[in-house]
Amino acid sequence: xxxTSIIMIIGSLLxxxxxxxxxxxxxxxAPQYPDPLGMNIYINGIQGVSEFDIQNIDGLxxxxxxxxxxxxxxxxEFSLFPKVILGMVVLxxxxxxxxxxxxxxxxxxxxxxxxxxxxxxLGMYDFNNWLxxxxxxxxxxxxxxxxxxDGTPMSYKPPLLGFQKLLNFDVTSLPHIGGYLMFLGxxxxxxxxxxxxxxxxxxxxMN
Amino acid sequence: MxxxxxxxxxxxxxxxxxxSCNNGKSSKSNSALSSNVAxxxxxxxxxxxxxxxxxxxxxxGNLTVYGLPSGRMFKEIxxxxxxxxxxxxxxxxxxxxxxxxxxxxxxxxxxxxxxxxTNGELDGRFIFMNENNxxxxxxxxxxxxxxxxxxxxxxxxxxxxxxxxxxxTEYVVAGTRFSVPIPQRDMPINEYKGNFQGALSFIAVExxxxxxxxxFQVLMPGFNYDLSxxxxxxxxxxxxxTTYNTExxxxxxxxxxxxxDKDFIAAVNWKKIEDYVNNGGGTMMPAEYAHNVYDETTHKxxxxxxxxxxxxxxxxxxxxxxxxxxxxxxHGCDVDPTGEYIVGxxxxxxxxxxxxxxxxxxAIEGKKFDGEAYGIPILKFEDVLAGxxxxxxxxxxxxxxxDKGNAYTTFFISSEVVKWKLGTWEVIDRKPTYYSxxxxxxxxxxxxxxxxKYMFAMNKITKDRYLPTGPEMxxxxxxxxxxxxxxxLLLDFPTHGEPHYAAAMRADIIKERxxxxxxxxxxxxxxxxxxxxxTKVVRQGNDVHIYMTTIRSHFAPDxxxxxxxxxxxxxxxxxxxxxxxVPHGFAVLGQNNSELLIMPGQTKTSVWEPTKVGVxxxxxxxxxxxxxxxxxxxxxxxxxxxxxxxKWSLGDDF
Numbered sequence: 001x002x003x004t005s006i007i008m009i010i011g012s013l014l015x016x017x018x019x020x021x022x023x024x025x026x027x028x029x030a031p032q033y034p035d036p037l038g039m040n041i042y043i044n045g046i047q048g049v050s051e052f053d054i055q056n057i058d059g060l061x062x063x064x065x066x067x068x069x070x071x072x073x074x075x076x077e078f079s080l081f082p083k084v085i086l087g088m089v090v091l092x093x094x095x096x097x098x099x100x101x102x103x104x105x106x107x108x109x110x111x112x113x114x115x116x117x118x119x120x121x122l123g124m125y126d127f128n129n130w131l132x133x134x135x136x137x138x139x140x141x142x143x144x145x146x147x148x149x150d151g152t153p154m155s156y157k158p159p160l161l162g163f164q165k166l167l168n169f170d171v172t173s174l175p176h177i178g179g180y181l182m183f184l185g186x187x188x189x190x191x192x193x194x195x196x197x198x199x200x201x202x203x204x205x206m207n
Numbered sequence: 208m209x210x211x212x213x214x215x216x217x218x219x220x221x222x223x224x225x226x227s228c229n230n231g232k233s234s235k236s237n238s239a240l241s242s243n244v245a246x247x248x249x250x251x252x253x254x255x256x257x258x259x260x261x262x263x264x265x266x267x268g269n270l271t272v273y274g275l276p277s278g279r280m281f282k283e284i285x286x287x288x289x290x291x292x293x294x295x296x297x298x299x300x301x302x303x304x305x306x307x308x309x310x311x312x313x314x315x316x317x318x319x320x321x322x323x324x325t326n327g328e329l330d331g332r333f334i335f336m337n338e339n340n341x342x343x344x345x346x347x348x349x350x351x352x353x354x355x356x357x358x359x360x361x362x363x364x365x366x367x368x369x370x371x372x373x374x375x376t377e378y379v380v381a382g383t384r385f386s387v388p389i390p391q392r393d394m395p396i397n398e399y400k401g402n403f404q405g406a407l408s409f410i411a412v413e414x415x416x417x418x419x420x421x422x423f424q425v426l427m428p429g430f431n432y433d434l435s436x437x438x439x440x441x442x443x444x445x446x447x448x449t450t451y452n453t454e455x456x457x458x459x460x461x462x463x464x465x466x467x468d469k470d471f472i473a474a475v476n477w478k479k480i481e482d483y484v485n486n487g488g489g490t491m492m493p494a495e496y497a498h499n500v501y502d503e504t505t506h507k508x509x510x511x512x513x514x515x516x517x518x519x520x521x522x523x524x525x526x527x528x529x530x531x532x533x534x535x536x537x538h539g540c541d542v543d544p545t546g547e548y549i550v551g552x553x554x555x556x557x558x559x560x561x562x563x564x565x566x567x568x569x570a571i572e573g574k575k576f577d578g579e580a581y582g583i584p585i586l587k588f589e590d591v592l593a594g595x596x597x598x599x600x601x602x603x604x605x606x607x608x609x610d611k612g613n614a615y616t617t618f619f620i621s622s623e624v625v626k627w628k629l630g631t632w633e634v635i636d637r638k639p640t641y642y643s644x645x646x647x648x649x650x651x652x653x654x655x656x657x658x659x660k661y662m663f664a665m666n667k668i669t670k671d672r673y674l675p676t677g678p679e680m681x682x683x684x685x686x687x688x689x690x691x692x693x694x695x696l697l698l699d700f701p702t703h704g705e706p707h708y709a710a711a712m713r714a715d716i717i718k719e720r721x722x723x724x725x726x727x728x729x730x731x732x733x734x735x736x737x738x739x740x741x742t743k744v745v746r747q748g749n750d751v752h753i754y755m756t757t758i759r760s761h762f763a764p765d766x767x768x769x770x771x772x773x774x775x776x777x778x779x780x781x782x783x784x785x786x787x788x789v790p791h792g793f794a795v796l797g798q799n800n801s802e803l804l805i806m807p808g809q810t811k812t813s814v815w816e817p818t819k820v821g822v823x824x825x826x827x828x829x830x831x832x833x834x835x836x837x838x839x840x841x842x843x844x845x846x847x848x849x850x851x852x853x854k855w856s857l858g859d860d861f
Contacts, residue, residue: 035787052724052785059759059786063833143834 001106004196005099007188008109012092014185018043018085021178024127025049026158028057030168040176041127043081045072064156064167065142067134077126088116092189099196106196113189120186124160131157247688248698250277258650258661259714261320261334262684265705268315270336270347275650275661275711276686278700286345286354287315287338291801295354298803299777299812300732301501303510307341307359308495316340319370319708320347323417327374327439327655331716333417335370335379342366344381344410346417350722351503358419359496361516362389362406362426368435368448368540371653372412378477379419380437381408382448386429386455389518390492399457403429406518407448409477418500423484423517425475425528428581429455431464432473434539434605439655440546442564444478447549451536453580464536465555469588471530471580472540472551474567479527480519488524489517504731506810522582529571530580531562532588539605539646543614543629544655548593552603552616559603559616561632563593594632599625605708607649609689610659617644617664624664624687626694636693640685642668649689650711658713661697662689665706672699682706723787725808732810734779739763744855751776751853757791757805758783759832761857762825765840769853772817772846778803778825781810792828795842802828817844 022040027049029036037057038049046069048054058068072078092112098104135157138145146154146167156166159173175183250256256274264271268288272281289296289305296305296313305311315338323333334347342360347353360366360381368382386403388394394402404426411422430450438445453470456463483489494516501508521528533551537560541550549562570590577587602620609615612629622643626636644664651658669683682705686698727737736742736754742763745752751774756763762780770776780793784807794802795815803811817823827838845851 056786059784 001102001196001199002100004106004109004192004199005096007192007195008099008112009093009096011185011188011192012089012096012112014181014188015085015089015092017181017185018178019082021181022047022176023179023182024173025176026171026173029170029172032168036170039069042178043085044078046070061156063143064146065139065144066156067137067139075130077123077130081123084119088112088119092116096192106193106200109189109193109196113186113193116186116189120182128160131160244695244697248276248278248686250274250279255714255718257714258658258711259717260648260650260663260709260711261322262665262702262706262709263317263320263336264703265318265682265707266316267704268317268338269704270317270320270334271703271706272352273700273702274714275663276697278684278686278698280703282352283703284347284352284354286336286347287317287343287357289313289801293804294801294811294813297801297813299814300507300810303508304354304357304499304501306499306510307343307497308361308512309341312341314340315343317345317704317707318367320710321371321379321653321708322710322712323376323412324372324374324654325376327443329651329654329656329710329712330376331712331720333376334710335372337366337369337381339366339384342369342381342383344370344379344419346379346419348417348503349717350720352721353501355501355503356417356419357497357499358410358421359498360406360408360410360421361494361496362387362391362404362424362518363408365431368407368432371436373437373446373477374439374443374655376412376414376417378409378422379412380435380446380477381410382432382435383407384431384433386431389426390494396457399429400455401429403455403457405430405432407432407435407446407473407475409480419498421496421513421516423480423489423519425480425519425521427473427521427528428453428583430471433537436540436542436549436653438542438546438564439544442542442546442549444476445564446475446477447540447542448473448475449533449537449540449551450530451538469532469534470536471585472533472537472549472562473583474529474531474549476527480524483524483527484517484519489519491515492518503725504729506725506730506732506735526571528583529567530583530585531567531591532577532585533560533562534558539603541606541608541614543608544610544657546655548629550606550614550616552605554602554604554619556603557598557601559596559599559606559627561593561595561629562591566593567591594630596625596627596632596634599627599634600637604644605646607647607652607662608657609649609662610651610657613689615647615649615662615689615694617647619643619645619667622666624662624694626689638687638694638696640664640666641672641683641699642666642670646706646708648709648711650713652711660688660690661711662687662694663709663711665702665709667705669701673701724785725806727781727783727785727808730781730808730810732779732781734777734812735781735810736763736779737781738783739857742855742857744769744853746853749774753778753855755780755793756783757781757793757827757838759789760827760834760838762793762827762838762840763857764855765857767840767855768843768845769851770817770842770844771849771851772820772844774817776815776817776842777812778815779810779812780805782807784808789831790829791831791838793825794828795825796823804829817842820844820846 024041027036027038037053136155258275260273270284285295320336322329342363346356348355363383364387365384367384386405389404407425431452433449435448452464499510535553535556537551538554539552551560576584600618600621606616647664663686681701688695782805
């Protein structure tokens with residue numbers, strides 16, 4: 001149980017990477033932008049990959065009537081997310097320590113994992129809603145209005161995950177280092193659960 | 208008879224067979240050869256050249272930037288000439304760059320670009336270039352590829368043996384081709400001899416920012432100081448100048464300055480003179496020369512007139528200057544990468560003379576002098592001679608070096624480049640140029656470490672090399688592969704203006720440091736507007752200052768009223784973009800001035816003095832964006848006595 005508890009603690013601590021590294025990254029390349037413009041999405045705000053990328057993305061987006069990319073104070077998510085992540089780290093480490101001293105068992109590890117998964121999915125859902133709003137809630141006086149073949153206004157929603165072509169831009173949206181560390185950490189907590197359960201199952205016949 | 212006929216027929220057939228066989232073979236190998244050559248200069252779309260070449264524009268006054276081996280031109284950098292393309296020398300910020308003690312001069316004759324050095328190797332920070340006609344030295348910053356400093360050289364005329372840098376860029380050196388009265392005065396021309404002098408100017412370069420300052424001028428006898436190069440390695444601390452017209456003729460020089468069998472190479476121990484000056488030596492003499500500096504944060508040049516210069520008479524510093532006799536009006540003065548050999552390209556001589564630095568020091572040590580000229584000791588020709596390249600060609604002008612101990616000399620009259628070996632003086636190869644070559648350049652030249660690989664020859668005569676373009680045409684350069692024993696002609700490419708010399712080096716160092724934009728946050732221009740909200744129009748008497756911004760795709764303000772005939776209107780245009788390669792342009796109908804081309808983060812000012820009442824459009828001249836055609840505005844010009852109020856707007860907020 002000691003080994004699995006340590007894995008649980010390490011897994012939870014990996015979430016701290018989100019305070020240093022971006023959770024997600026969206027890159028926008030175009031014929032005129034051989035060096036693509038890019039946004040790094042952190043849990044506490046959005047930053048340009050290069051110094052002036054946000055300004056330049058906003059500059060281009062004004063043609064199609066998109067809102068400017070929100071500053072941290074303009075979205076409640078950016079103040080809530082750090083608190084949630086920090087809370088989950090504290091909870092995960094606490095469970096790990098209690099597990100280490102035999103106060104709780106591996107089912108708590110799974111509980112943490114499931115809670116984190118639910119929160120993660122809610123976060124993704126919220127993020128996707130923002131992308132939809134950002135990409136389709138356009139200024140009616142936009143300079144360039146592009147419609148779909150059926151006459152509805154075209155949405156410029158970037159993909160949540162993967163690649164999409166939006167007019168002249170090739171948009172690629174992928175997790176970044178912070179995101180990968182979070183996935184790794186979550187996997188470790190699940191692994192800790194599995195390891196703990198296997199250990200107990202093996203011990204049982206010997207009883 | 209029949210027999211003879213038969214035999215000859217057989218011979219003829221054999222000959223034909225051989226001929227056709229030969230033809231087939233040679234045409235085949237030719238095409239294989241030329242495709243091989245094409246590959247050597249082919250830089251695929253989107254790929255980069257291996258070398259930068261900075262080719263002087265001669266009488267264009269500017270510097271052009273090329274890539275090698277492709278021979279593609281990337282940019283023309285305005286230096287000594289007004290450049291309506293971007294407003295250099297027309298905008299309020301850059302007019303001071305072309306100020307001199309003779310007032311504003313719109314044109315210059317650019318000659319010899321030379322790249323700054325650290326420890327005898329090209330460091331790619333700055334390029335210096337001389338203006339021959341109204342003597343000046345310019346500095347071009349290689350992070351922005353813009354001219355950032357120009358200093359006028361007083362007491363000089365025909366600033367030709369310039370602008371070569373010492374091996375740590377301690378000095379950029381500017382020698383005078385024409386001797387003149389010093390100080391300038393009203394005197395008969397035919398009293399030249401003994402009265403005119405030639406100034407060799409040592410311009411100190413501040414190590415961190417490259418700021419130029421004339422440290423001292425050596426006032427030499429009234430010869431013509433044609434070209435120069437610094438010593439390097441063992442000869443670091445010396446500078447060498449070729450001279451002609453040691454006859455001191457003041458008329459019909461083509462005859463009168465070609466009489467002496469030998470002229471001189473002047474060897475100047477600048478370290479010695481520097482010590483002398485640092486200890487308070489020399490005389491401050493009254494002078495008048497302009498020092499123009501462009502500030503990258505205020506985006507503005509200032510011109511200061513300096514009133515004195517320190518001069519040194521060679522006789523004040525014994526052992527500082529010697530003359531090395533060199534045959535027949537030498538032109539180029541070139542020092543090999545080791546610093547041992549000094550090549551005097553005697554342009555009327557059949558042989559090429561090479562002096563030895565070691566032998567020169569020994570001769571000085573042994574005081575083996577062959578008289579003196581104006582108090583300057585003359586060394587004996589035989590004592591300093593390292594060797595001669597015998598009968599290499601006609602009209603030698605300039606020599607460059609590769610990294611394998613070979614030298615390459617241009618021959619103007621026989622129109623060729625000759626490769627020869629340092630030390631053995633044997634000729635290894637010769638290749639024609641098209642036509643009448645002047646300078647040649649090997650990347651990394653004028654340094655301890657030539658970078659070899661290519662050599663290019665800059666020709667004075669073009670004639671039939673390209674599709675004809677009437678009597679006046681661009682000049683022509685040829686690129687040669689010099690990796691093998693024999694030189695191989697790879698490419699012809701046209702060059703802009705009348706290229707004299709060029710400086711070239713590997714692209715990597717320069718490429719990494721090239722800036723993409725100017726920082727708007729760091730823009731300290733007096734009249735910058737850093738957002739649309741900062742824009743305004745301010746009247747001060749008859750001066751109207753318009754603080755204007757540009758961003759894709761509008762001007763702010765774009766409607767301006769209240770301008771009157773007799774006003775002097777200053778359009779201060781700031782480009783708010785912080786994105787690579789998004790310039791905006793500015794021009795207004797009827798303006799007696801050039802356009803402005805404003806880079807991201809930059810502010811430029813154009814002055815307009817309207818002469819006609821009306822509503823005059825202005826627009827962006829650079830196709831900046833999809834809505835570039837919409838990027839326009841109007842200025843309403845009213846009569847002198849009208850009372851139309853001053854107002855400005857963007858959109859509906861009048």
